[in-house]
Amino acid sequence: MLKYQPGTQHQVCEYCDFQNIITAKHEVIREYDLHRALQELAEAKPAKAIEQAHCDSCGASFKFATSVHAGECPFCGTDIVTSLNDTKLIHPKSLLPFLIDDQQAKKQFHDWLNGLWFAPNEVKKYTRDKTKLVGVYLPYWTYDSHTESNYTGARGDTYYVQQRVEYVQNGRVVSAIRQIPKIRWSSVRGRVSRLFDDVLIGASLSLPRQILDRLQPWDLDNLTPYDEKYISGFQSEIYQVELDEGFDRATRIMDGIIHHDIAFDIGGDHQRIHQVNTHHSDTTYKHCLLPIWSAAFLYRDKSYRFVINGRTGQVQGERPYSYWKIALAVIAGLIFVVGGISLMEHSGAFNQVEFSGYSRY
Numbered sequence: 001m002l003k004y005q006p007g008t009q010h011q012v013c014e015y016c017d018f019q020n021i022i023t024a025k026h027e028v029i030r031e032y033d034l035h036r037a038l039q040e041l042a043e044a045k046p047a048k049a050i051e052q053a054h055c056d057s058c059g060a061s062f063k064f065a066t067s068v069h070a071g072e073c074p075f076c077g078t079d080i081v082t083s084l085n086d087t088k089l090i091h092p093k094s095l096l097p098f099l100i101d102d103q104q105a106k107k108q109f110h111d112w113l114n115g116l117w118f119a120p121n122e123v124k125k126y127t128r129d130k131t132k133l134v135g136v137y138l139p140y141w142t143y144d145s146h147t148e149s150n151y152t153g154a155r156g157d158t159y160y161v162q163q164r165v166e167y168v169q170n171g172r173v174v175s176a177i178r179q180i181p182k183i184r185w186s187s188v189r190g191r192v193s194r195l196f197d198d199v200l201i202g203a204s205l206s207l208p209r210q211i212l213d214r215l216q217p218w219d220l221d222n223l224t225p226y227d228e229k230y231i232s233g234f235q236s237e238i239y240q241v242e243l244d245e246g247f248d249r250a251t252r253i254m255d256g257i258i259h260h261d262i263a264f265d266i267g268g269d270h271q272r273i274h275q276v277n278t279h280h281s282d283t284t285y286k287h288c289l290l291p292i293w294s295a296a297f298l299y300r301d302k303s304y305r306f307v308i309n310g311r312t313g314q315v316q317g318e319r320p321y322s323y324w325k326i327a328l329a330v331i332a333g334l335i336f337v338v339g340g341i342s343l344m345e346h347s348g349a350f351n352q353v354e355f356s357g358y359s360r361y
Contacts (some may be wrong), residue, residue: 001108003233006098006135006310011229025225031144037090038244044089053264066244078082092242095137097230098310102133105192105293105308109133112306112315124287135310137210137231139203139239141246142220144285145196147254149278151262156183156270163188183270194259196254203287205241207294207307214316215309226289236289244286251280 002011002020009021100108122184167174198220202212224230241249257280263271291310296303306317 002229004097004230006101011232016303017242020229022227022229025227027225029223029286032190032285034143034243034247034283034285037285037355040087041243044283050197054142067255080265090239090287092139092226092287094286095230096220096223096291096311098135098234098291100293100308100313102135102293104313105133105310107294108308108315109295109315112135113218133293133308135234136206136292136294137236138292139205139237140241140288140290141201141203141241141250142198142286142288143201143240143247143250145194145200145250145254145280145282145283147196147258147278147280148191148193149258149262149276150189151265151276152187152274153262153266154185155188155266155268156185157254158183158269164219185272188266190262190265190348192265194254194258194261196250196257198286199250199253201241201249203241204237205303206237209305209333211305212258212315215307215314218309219311220288223286223288231289234291243322247283247285248280269322292326 001013001015003014004010005012009022009024011022012018016250021042069247130355158181162177163180165178167176200218200220202209202215204212255276255278258276259273262273262276266273285323293308293310294305296305304317306315
């Protein structure tokens with residue numbers, strides 16, 4: 001019953017406090033050639049379905065969910081990590097161990113929820129009393145690529161011309177000379193290059209992508225060689241986004257950055273990008289596991305999920321709103337505005353009476 005203790009280099013038995021030191025592996029975290037891997041995947045036999053897991057403590061046999069390869073035995077609670085040899089052709093080679101424990105993660109979540117405007121009081125009370133967090137290692141891809149992008153477009157430079165305009169002032173039509181902006185466009189072409197390093201793509205479908213993406217940044221410089229000892233006591237998922245699909249998503253991220261580079265390269269006051277042709281070279285990938293604390297709560301028959309970065313404590317998630325609080329805030333705002341207007345009107349009328357009396361005097 002050894003469980004990894006977040007932020008340490010050892011496992012601890014929850015019954016007798018025995019500690020098992022995790023020996024650090026002094027291995028270089030490698031990058032792997034993407035095109036070679038895609039070719040090997042195309043030629044390989046289909047991966048086998050996940051077979052039943054066997055618990056050595058109680059003798060039970062059972063199956064994890066198709067996307068999970070590590071978790072607890074449902075009969076006795078023993079932590080089990082199943083082999084990945086036959087389930088996926090690409091195995092994780094590195095991971096970031098948990099740095100904060102569940103108590104620290106709960107505090108981060110409560111602070112986040114208490115800072116939300118218009119959150120229902122019953123939700124805050126429920127999460128304070130009943131929050132149960134699950135530690136999960138999620139699969140990610142990272143991609144490196146050197147890009148060369150040829151482009152065509154147009155550069156716009158602003159200049160001004162004098163033009164007489166007519167307008168109405170104090171009931172009379174008057175004219176004046178104004179500076180009117182114009183844009184002079186000129187065709188351009190060029191090339192930009194960029195080296196992308198560790199473009200991170202989540203390979204899990206268990207949580208909404210917008211939640212996972214907002215958990216960044218991750219300290220990928222501290223990746224540790226994969227060791228099952230770090231997973232003991234936690235769940236761990238198998239990637240559900242394939243390697244080529246992950247790269248397609250990564251290229252869309254790269255394309256957005258390349259467009260910014262092109263606009264900067266064009267210069268001027270305005271830019272138009274007509275065509276871009278990007279060539280990728282020296283493209284590599286890594287498959288790693290990153291730690292999150294996850295939970296969900298039910299409010300008015302709807303489930304809300306939230307996750308906490310297991311390294312930084314950053315919280316992201318879905319949240320409900322208290323419509324009573326919103327309505328009261330709107331009413332209070334209206335009262336404040338109406339009261340302010342009334343005060344201004346009263347102050348103006350009072351000053352007018354004083355001024356009139358002074359004039360008569």
